[in-house]
Amino acid sequence: MHDIARHLATALVTGLLGIAPALAASDDSDLDRIPAQLPPPSPPEQTSSSSKDVNYVGDALTLLGNRSGLAVPFPPPDPASWENWLYLDTRDEWRLGEEWRLNYSGRLNFRSSNSIPFPTHENVRNDLRELFIEWQPTEATWLELGRVNIRNGVALGFNPTDFFRPRTVVEALTADPSVLREDRLGTLMLTGQTLWRHGSITVAYAPKVTNPSAIYNIRDELSFDPGLDRTNAEDRFLAKTSLNIAEQFNPELLYFHTGNRTEFGTNLTTQIGRDVVAYLEWAGGTRSDLIADAFRYGEMTGTLPAAVTTLLPNSTAARFRNDLSVGASYATGNNMTFNLEYHLHEAGFTSRDWSNWFNTSVSRGFIPGVNAALWYLRSYAQDQQEPISRHSAFLRWDWQDAFVKDLDLTALAIVNLQDASGLVQATAEYHVSRDWTIGGLASGTYGGRRSEYGSLPGEASLLLRASHYF
Amino acid sequence: MRHILLTIVAVLLATAGARAQTPHDIIAGADKVRNPGEPFRSTTVLTEYVQSKPKDQTILAVYSKEDKATGQFRNLVRYVEPPRDAGKMALLDGQNLWFYDPAAKSSVRISTQQRLVGQASIGDVLTINFAIDYTGTTLGDETITDAEHQTRNCWHLDLRAATPTAVYSRAEYWVEHGTFWPIKAKFYSDSGRVLKILYYRGFTQRLGAVRPGGAVIIDAVDASLVTTVEFTNPTFQAIPDFWYQRDYLPRLRPE
Numbered sequence: 001m002h003d004i005a006r007h008l009a010t011a012l013v014t015g016l017l018g019i020a021p022a023l024a025a026s027d028d029s030d031l032d033r034i035p036a037q038l039p040p041p042s043p044p045e046q047t048s049s050s051s052k053d054v055n056y057v058g059d060a061l062t063l064l065g066n067r068s069g070l071a072v073p074f075p076p077p078d079p080a081s082w083e084n085w086l087y088l089d090t091r092d093e094w095r096l097g098e099e100w101r102l103n104y105s106g107r108l109n110f111r112s113s114n115s116i117p118f119p120t121h122e123n124v125r126n127d128l129r130e131l132f133i134e135w136q137p138t139e140a141t142w143l144e145l146g147r148v149n150i151r152n153g154v155a156l157g158f159n160p161t162d163f164f165r166p167r168t169v170v171e172a173l174t175a176d177p178s179v180l181r182e183d184r185l186g187t188l189m190l191t192g193q194t195l196w197r198h199g200s201i202t203v204a205y206a207p208k209v210t211n212p213s214a215i216y217n218i219r220d221e222l223s224f225d226p227g228l229d230r231t232n233a234e235d236r237f238l239a240k241t242s243l244n245i246a247e248q249f250n251p252e253l254l255y256f257h258t259g260n261r262t263e264f265g266t267n268l269t270t271q272i273g274r275d276v277v278a279y280l281e282w283a284g285g286t287r288s289d290l291i292a293d294a295f296r297y298g299e300m301t302g303t304l305p306a307a308v309t310t311l312l313p314n315s316t317a318a319r320f321r322n323d324l325s326v327g328a329s330y331a332t333g334n335n336m337t338f339n340l341e342y343h344l345h346e347a348g349f350t351s352r353d354w355s356n357w358f359n360t361s362v363s364r365g366f367i368p369g370v371n372a373a374l375w376y377l378r379s380y381a382q383d384q385q386e387p388i389s390r391h392s393a394f395l396r397w398d399w400q401d402a403f404v405k406d407l408d409l410t411a412l413a414i415v416n417l418q419d420a421s422g423l424v425q426a427t428a429e430y431h432v433s434r435d436w437t438i439g440g441l442a443s444g445t446y447g448g449r450r451s452e453y454g455s456l457p458g459e460a461s462l463l464l465r466a467s468h469y470f
Numbered sequence: 471m472r473h474i475l476l477t478i479v480a481v482l483l484a485t486a487g488a489r490a491q492t493p494h495d496i497i498a499g500a501d502k503v504r505n506p507g508e509p510f511r512s513t514t515v516l517t518e519y520v521q522s523k524p525k526d527q528t529i530l531a532v533y534s535k536e537d538k539a540t541g542q543f544r545n546l547v548r549y550v551e552p553p554r555d556a557g558k559m560a561l562l563d564g565q566n567l568w569f570y571d572p573a574a575k576s577s578v579r580i581s582t583q584q585r586l587v588g589q590a591s592i593g594d595v596l597t598i599n600f601a602i603d604y605t606g607t608t609l610g611d612e613t614i615t616d617a618e619h620q621t622r623n624c625w626h627l628d629l630r631a632a633t634p635t636a637v638y639s640r641a642e643y644w645v646e647h648g649t650f651w652p653i654k655a656k657f658y659s660d661s662g663r664v665l666k667i668l669y670y671r672g673f674t675q676r677l678g679a680v681r682p683g684g685a686v687i688i689d690a691v692d693a694s695l696v697t698t699v700e701f702t703n704p705t706f707q708a709i710p711d712f713w714y715q716r717d718y719l720p721r722l723r724p725e
Contacts, residue, residue: 030669033522034669034688054554054572139710140712149575195715242717244715247564248565274583277580277584
């Protein structure tokens with residue numbers, strides 16, 4: 001390495017001094033590195049360029065270490081200590097004439113765990129992420145009908161404007177929000193989009209086709225049910241426009257309405273210098289707080305008794321509340337990218353809410369169902385993909401081609417800024433060949449016994465996975 | 471005798487004309503050799519060699535169009551190979567830089583620095599007009615050996631970034647006298663370290679003129695790494711301006 005650098009330095013210096021023969025000698029050493037061996041033949045052009053389909057089979061084994069002596073005892077059944085997922089992941093598109101296309105995206109899982117019996121129907125589950133018909137009547141207009149995954153937001157750790165996210169993540173193999181988005185259900189809807197040089201307009205209407213259902217746990221999921229109760233239990237409407245005002249400024253404005261709730265949102269990004277991208281994602285609307293929402297949902301779906309609403313102080317009064325993700329990414333010259341974000345979820349738990357949550361278990365936890373109701377609040381926040389706490393920070397670090405070619409490393413941390421507890425996760429992924437990728441993921445939670453993350457049953461986990469693309 | 475005198479005069483005039491080329495003229499002339507003025511699509515096949523052995527292959531479909539307002543190229547890059555990356559897209563338009571991942575169905579704005587990460591940057595860098603992003607000075611004339619071991623009499627230029635969109639802060643550039651064929655380039659980091667040495671090769675008739683059909687990129691940081699580039703299936707294609715925005719990325723389909 002040092003020899004090469006020395007040669008290059010010599011070439012540069014002599015070049016600048018105009019000493020041509022010396023430079024020519026250095027150039028020759030560059031030329032010696034041009035490989036004589038021919039590259040492998042490329043896949044046939046027609047096949048390779050006409051497909052954007054991605055299909056792979058994978059296996060993921062997770063080992064989980066659970067905490068004992070929880071501040072708020074976790075209701076039975078005990079969390080699993082191991083799980084294995086064998087899956088076939090498919091993303092395909094078929095052209096049906098000039099203007100029509102059919103899109104399918106899904107994952108067929110075969111799962112086993114020490115928390116579910118074997119063999120049962122629970123071992124097989126199909127996640128129908130997307131299935132829709134797309135019609136392109138003009139060059140710049142598209143209409144889609146079917147289950148579509150519309151995702152909004154420019155932040156990484158929390159997306160306030162991702163209005164269709166509640167209840168869509170079927171099973172979390174990782175805490176990485178960007179990976180969670182990859183295996184979530186779309187919503188049955190009709191969408192329309194038109195583009196022009198300086199912007200776009202998108203509208204989507206998702207009808208209510210069924211009633212809200214109770215939050216699922218690992219034991220009561222159905223094998224081939226499309227899960228419309230997760231995604232289409234309310235009428236919802238979205239309109240958004242993105243404006244290309246300047247190269248560095250393309251704001252997106254959003255309007256969302258569901259039931260009796262209306263929200264507005266925006267996504268702003270800009271580059272600062274060569275290395276930094278700053279972004280802000282905001283949504284706001286009138287709503288009650290997370291505790292009131294969760295108790296209401298639990299009561300409505302028959303999970304919690306009506307009396308539960310007095311278990312913890314909460315604010316059923318609807319008022320304007322903000323959700324915010326603001327942050328920046330910083331890229332270095334050696335393929336590393338850092339992201340740091342601050343998250344505000346105004347409907348989330350305050351420090352007082354957390355004290356109430358722990359104290360209620362101490363004072364009334366002996367009453368049957370009280371601890372389960374307390375844990376229900378956390379399940380609800382997770383199911384809704386909402387941060388449970390009001391203030392949090394998110395840090396992510398990515399390194400492509402770390403140390404060796406084709407090795408990608410990621411580390412992330414989610415920190416509760418109120419009690420300093422958090423979750424950390426590290427991922428390594430190595431692309432062994434064109435078709436094979438292997439990886440590992442380790443994660444852990446830390447914090448005091450009466451903190452958000454220190455009170456979780458899951459203390460540490462290790463996941464190993466392999467994927468074969470075809 | 472009269473013929474000889476006329477020939478000498480013609481040669482002197484031609485030489486004088488050639489010497490009168492400004493660095494900008496030379497860089498712009500080489501830009502015209504590398505890329506046509508009309509929008510086009512090509513498939514870029516990148517083969518990475520580690521210790522002289524082929525390892526990874528990446529195939530990109532690149533949709534390029536010159537922005538008449540800035541004179542710079544705007545690029546849409548679609549990953550075709552390897553299978554794990556199929557369908558990923560990048561919008562590379564000045565400082566309007568976005569990366570789209572179909573698995574997450576999301577677009578993320580990237581910085582100029584991130585533009586350099588990954589193989590898409592190669593498809594991108596090979597298209598941009600250097601005359602827009604760089605100011606040049608002539609360091610002198612130099613006879614160098616090209617990738618096919620032919621000697622070439624070149625202008626040797628020093629290029630400095632003139633716009634915030636310039637991908638590299640500095641480059642050296644060798645352009646052949648007379649033909650304006652780009653022969654070689656050397657790209658530097660902000661700290662002055664050589665990052666890549668690039669040789670154009672395979673000059674053939676494509677997209678209406680004789681243009682390079684590929685390139686060899688020698689990694690100056692990792693001595694074991696060399697990437698070869700082949701431009702295949704170049705085709706003129708009408709590309710609407712509205713393609714060059716974030717919301718079009720999910721809509722970009724294989725032709």
